[in-house]
Amino acid sequence: MYRYDDIDRAMVADRVAEFRRQVERRIAGDLTEEEFKPLRLMNGLYLQLHAYMLRVAVPYGTLNPRQLRVLATIARDYDKGYAHVSTRQNFQFNWPKLKDVPDILDLLAEAEMHAIQTSGNCIRNTTTDPFAGAARDEVEDPRITCEIIRQWSTFHPEFTFLPRKFKIAVSATEHDRAAIAVHDIGLQIVRNAVGEPGYRVLVGGGQGRTPHIGQWIREFLPQAELLSYLEAILRVYNVYGRRDNMYKARIKVLVNEMGIDAFRDAVEDEFAHFRAMGPGGSVDLPAEERARIAGFFAPPAFEDALAFSESFDDALATDQRFASWVRSNVHPHKVQGYVSATISLKPEGAPPGDITDTQLEAVADIAEAYALSDIRTTHEQNMVLPHVKLDDLHAVWQGLDEAGLGTPNHGLISDIIACPGLDYCNLANTRSIPVANRIQERFSDLEHQAMIGELKIKISGCINACGHHHVGHIGILGVDKKGEEFYQLTLGGSADENASIGEIVGRGLSTDEVVDAVERVVERYLELRSSESERFIDTYRRLGADPFKEALYAEAL
Amino acid sequence: MSQTEATPRAAEQPVKISAGGVKKAKAAGTKVITANDLFSGAVVYWKADGSWTEELDEAQILEGPAALDALQRAVADEANAVGPYLMDVEDDHAPAGRGRLRETIRKAGPTIHPQFGRQAQRL
Ligand code: SF4
Numbered sequence: 001m002y003r004y005d006d007i008d009r010a011m012v013a014d015r016v017a018e019f020r021r022q023v024e025r026r027i028a029g030d031l032t033e034e035e036f037k038p039l040r041l042m043n044g045l046y047l048q049l050h051a052y053m054l055r056v057a058v059p060y061g062t063l064n065p066r067q068l069r070v071l072a073t074i075a076r077d078y079d080k081g082y083a084h085v086s087t088r089q090n091f092q093f094n095w096p097k098l099k100d101v102p103d104i105l106d107l108l109a110e111a112e113m114h115a116i117q118t119s120g121n122c123i124r125n126t127t128t129d130p131f132a133g134a135a136r137d138e139v140e141d142p143r144i145t146c147e148i149i150r151q152w153s154t155f156h157p158e159f160t161f162l163p164r165k166f167k168i169a170v171s172a173t174e175h176d177r178a179a180i181a182v183h184d185i186g187l188q189i190v191r192n193a194v195g196e197p198g199y200r201v202l203v204g205g206g207q208g209r210t211p212h213i214g215q216w217i218r219e220f221l222p223q224a225e226l227l228s229y230l231e232a233i234l235r236v237y238n239v240y241g242r243r244d245n246m247y248k249a250r251i252k253v254l255v256n257e258m259g260i261d262a263f264r265d266a267v268e269d270e271f272a273h274f275r276a277m278g279p280g281g282s283v284d285l286p287a288e289e290r291a292r293i294a295g296f297f298a299p300p301a302f303e304d305a306l307a308f309s310e311s312f313d314d315a316l317a318t319d320q321r322f323a324s325w326v327r328s329n330v331h332p333h334k335v336q337g338y339v340s341a342t343i344s345l346k347p348e349g350a351p352p353g354d355i356t357d358t359q360l361e362a363v364a365d366i367a368e369a370y371a372l373s374d375i376r377t378t379h380e381q382n383m384v385l386p387h388v389k390l391d392d393l394h395a396v397w398q399g400l401d402e403a404g405l406g407t408p409n410h411g412l413i414s415d416i417i418a419c420p421g422l423d424y425c426n427l428a429n430t431r432s433i434p435v436a437n438r439i440q441e442r443f444s445d446l447e448h449q450a451m452i453g454e455l456k457i458k459i460s461g462c463i464n465a466c467g468h469h470h471v472g473h474i475g476i477l478g479v480d481k482k483g484e485e486f487y488q489l490t491l492g493g494s495a496d497e498n499a500s501i502g503e504i505v506g507r508g509l510s511t512d513e514v515v516d517a518v519e520r521v522v523e524r525y526l527e528l529r530s531s532e533s534e535r536f537i538d539t540y541r542r543l544g545a546d547p548f549k550e551a552l553y554a555e556a557l
Numbered sequence: 558m559s560q561t562e563a564t565p566r567a568a569e570q571p572v573k574i575s576a577g578g579v580k581k582a583k584a585a586g587t588k589v590i591t592a593n594d595l596f597s598g599a600v601v602y603w604k605a606d607g608s609w610t611e612e613l614d615e616a617q618i619l620e621g622p623a624a625l626d627a628l629q630r631a632v633a634d635e636a637n638a639v640g641p642y643l644m645d646v647e648d649d650h651a652p653a654g655r656g657r658l659r660e661t662i663r664k665a666g667p668t669i670h671p672q673f674g675r676q677a678q679r680l
Pocket residue numbers: 419420421422425426427428429460461462463464465466467
């Protein structure tokens with residue numbers, strides 16, 4: 001992974017020292033809240049319903065055991081014993097005290113972490129495939145691109161006060177696990193006809209109150225021209241993006257108002273200006289610098305392992321729970337004899353994405369012992385051990401299971417994304433987490449879940465859509481009806497390479513109705529699917545919304 | 558500019574309830590002033606003596622111009638509280654109106670982590 005150099009270290013240390021003084025001045029009364037609020041937000045510190053919330057950046061979701069242990073220490077010493085994985089692959093702490101935050105930031109800095117640019121109208125954490133560096137079909141490790149973007153966008157003076165926040169995602173495989181189509185900019189790493197790596201570029205995707213699927217703006221961008229092209233897009237957005245109305249300020253609105261062709265022309269004009277400046281005049285990275293950054297993502301020391309493992313086969317035959325976990329949570333690896341394992345943070349009844357201090361330490365220990373010290377967070381609020389030897393897989397699972405992290409439900413109906421909702425969030429209409437928990441309880445039987453197959457439920461407590469409900473196979477949006485919690489269902493959304501925005505089906509459902517409604521949709525799917533391998537989303541696409549609407553409202557009428 | 562100068566005829570202004578989806582409300586009915594504690598972020602309520610408490614039951618119940626006057630003083634107390642606003646309550650301090658659920662959760666803590674909320678401290 002990327003390691004800080006002296007400049008990075010000094011920059012982060014200075015920032016912590018600066019924020020420490022700002023906190024002191026706020027407490028001493030030298031800064032008003034109006035003056036202080038933007039400063040704390042620039043350091044990832046929000047004020048939520050019950051407490052401050054600190055959002056820690058996890059660049060492209062990559063962590064090492066030392067960092068996990070620091071997060072565990074913060075959870076234990078400064079919070080209430082747990083942390084939370086967000087849908088931007090970041091970590092959040094829900095209970096820090098204002099005066100402690102500079103000390104927390106010092107601890108983070110020692111482990112090469114910070115909370116900069118996790119809030120505000122700037123370029124946020126660039127997200128990617130949690131299997132980066134391990135996925136069989138990836139063109140190259142997408143984290144090289146993410147790290148280049150991180151360095152370019154951190155403290156970029158021109159992009160510190162954009163019209164709104166700006167999110168970039170990178171995928172290096174055909175199957176998109178990074179939801180690039182619902183990002184302000186989505187980059188797919190591809191090869192051109194002569195085998196050179198570069199990017200297909202999407203622009204103008206996003207969720208929120210006006211969801212859009214991104215549109216292709218460039219079919220092939222040479223690798224070396226990445227930053228000047230991104231800079232051109234950001235410049236066009238910065239100049240023409242709406243600043244008068246925050247609901248129309250995202251780039252998706254600009255792209256749709258201008259039309260993709262006019263937007264592309266404006267970007268190409270700006271891009272041509274950069275290109276005309278030639279090497280040294282453009283913002284692009286020199287090849288040696290790219291190579292230096294790529295060096296941080298060189299493959300770890302994989303052993304020569306056999307594709308076949310006797311101990312793995314024995315465990316599979318004798319340990320039924322392990323076998324279930326392997327079926328849902330284990331993913332093929334590009335190196336023979338290795339796999340990637342998803343650690344579900346969705347055990348029944350717990351808030352999706354929460355992990356305790358002791359669990360963080362358990363993951364750190366397991367990663368060190370068996371997984372080449374590499375850990376990832378996912379935008380689906382889980383974690384991943386990307387490199388596990390097949391021989392070690394049973395031991396890994398036993399360790400995870402002992403820590404309460406062995407739930408075999410990745411990609412299944414109980415693996416729900418849920419935003420914090422009204423249990424924490426200041427902007428919420430309704431709660432999200434209790435709905436997720438009630439659905440998990442209803443579909444408690446893991447065999448039944450496996451029989452249903454891949455089904456992605458995503459829940460947001462308001463139209464801001466942090467719970468990605470627009471791209472849920474079944475999406476659930478909380479709405480406020482005269483002070484009561486109601487839930488609007490959407491069907492047929494998807495965040496992968498065939499991205500789609502879910503269709504709103506019918507009226508809002510009361511808290512009492514919503515879980516029954518989800519169950520009826522699932523039952524109808526089971527009746528309608530053409531085979532056990534036809535996933536919910538495939539059946540929905542084949543038949544459309546009507547049969548599901550019928551099922552939804554038949555009994556509820 | 559002080560808060561007093563910003564709203565010279567506060568009693569005639571609609572009071573802004575700045576969060577919880579309720580954008581504006583007249584100062585009709587019984588109210589309590591609530592905010593977050595500057596240091597801990599905890600939910601706090603305004604008491605009759607001008608200090609803050611974490612116990613809703615101890616909050617001063619206010620109405621009409623008195624509520625608005627007190628809100629101005631609360632807003633001016635930047636050294637202790639962040640973002641004061643008026644919330645609707647019944648006569649017995651129970652949260653009421655459109656913000657009822659939100660204020661009930663603010664009072665008790667997250668419904669999904671009962672062990673971490675304020676209710677836990679009372680057990
Ligand atoms: S979707 Fe709404 S309720 Fe959920 S976290 Fe985002 S802003 Fe809060």
